Amino acid sequence: MKFVSKNLAETSKIAVDFIASLKPTKRACVVGLFGELGAGKTTFTKSAAEALGVEETVNSPTFVIERIFSVPSGAFKRFIHIDAYRLVHGQDLISLGWNEIVQDPENLIFIEWPEKVLDILPEDRIEVQFEHLNEKSRQITIQD
DSSP states (O other): OEEEESSHHHHHHHHHHHHHHOOOOSSOEEEEEEEOTTSSHHHHHHHHHHHHTOOSOOOOOTTTOEEEEEOSSSSOSEEEEEEOTTOSSGGGGGGGTHHHHTTOTTEEEEEESGGGSGGGSOTTOEEEEEEESSSSOEEEEEEO
16 A cells, blocks of 8 residues: 655554554564655654554664563554664574564564564565655555
8 A cells, every 4th residue: 555645644644544454463563664764764653652552752762773662452562663773684683582572462563674684574574665755745655
């Protein structure tokens, strides 16, 4: 599905609708967020977290790599935000407990810069591509 967002409010609405469409499966739901710097990945993630009821501030975890948030209600119990920008390959996620978190169906995992760790991501992941159309507009493509 392709969407065009002309502002933060539209990006937020796309994220909220996306969250509403997710259903837990036998293991964690993994969402890869692809796109250049400033394309809207973190804005989308913040809006998704808010839609889940996360009350904490959600910022890109560039230096800590991973942040885990409790989800107060709904199908998912944890929202895990990973920024793989500084990683070299998927093996770098192992020390963060990747093997355990990816197996838990109560986890929703958003990964910024997933291209850095594609070798470890499950094939059934959802991919969200962010593309600059111009200074204010973005195209958001969701593939599951």
